[in-house]
Amino acid sequence: MHSFAYRLNTLLTFSLLLLAVLFGAASFLDAFNSPLSASSSHVQASAQVLKVNRFRRQLNGADEVSLTFNVSLDVQPLFTWNTKQVFVFLAAEYETPKNALNQISLWDHIILDKDQAKFQTKVTTKYPLIDQGSNLRGRKVDLILHWHVMPKTGRMIRDKLHLSDFHLPEAYT
């Protein structure tokens, strides 16, 4: 005969173990479905800067840019039975004398359904590109598409794809 506490302990441990196993299995199946190394090649995307809406130096001396893009993307291969949503965002990456890396999210979008995972759209920057200084004139900026796959349960998957680069104008608008 076992005590109540002993039984409770066993039950709790077992249910936790079961949950952990299910969690692991879901993550494992996800990895199997879209091998991380190949997932970038499955995603089709492109982005071009159509227009520089505003380019100015703020009163505190930081450069601020607002852009309009053409974005087209197809992330349908990322969707599996265990996918709750895919969070996609377009980020600008550049180097300045002060910082080795500046990463700034410009636009993001939540895709809940596979049917809506392929589209083309014209967007303006949701978050302005603001530098930590005035280093943006003539600066080369890389545009990178990131995605973050959030599962119904299990491990989250992140990856990215370099789309294009562009040079900011030499003068403020």
Next chain:
Amino acid sequence: MGWVADSLDSIRSCQIRHVLTQIVSLGMIVTSALIVWKGLTYVTGSESPVVVVLSGSMEPGFKRGDILFLQMNKDPIRVGEIVVFNVDGRDIPIVHRVIKVHERHNTGEIQILTKGDNNNDDDRVLYAYGQLWLEQHHIMGRAVGFLPYVGWVTIIMTEKPIFKYLLIGALGLLIITSKE
């Protein structure tokens, strides 16, 4: 009358053994829970490897009551990651997504800005007064895994303490009264 004293003694010693067993098994439960928690802390490198989502600011990705598994390692924080951070003067850690990263040249120091997916504005309103950026020491970990609903147990326990006391009381009563 010797046999009465004898049987009383035997009952007493039996009860002492029984009580001791109960104490030991209770100790086992507490210790195994501690082992699991500390083991997770060691493996993930984060001081609190599991957090419960308390607000809807990351919906529809994370809902209230979902559980997140955190990890903390040497890899630098990058844009798009979901981090858990502590703001000075706030008790409750926040789970939000990184939308800006600035990394210094030589020192590798980082300054990051976060935002909840479901919020309209970035988190500067949540930071300490006058604080513009989060730094490495604010970060408790990054979310790597996700388990829905399980966190409701702890939410109910913290927000309706009566359930906690009922549960502890019932458990204690059962432990005291249960027979081998």
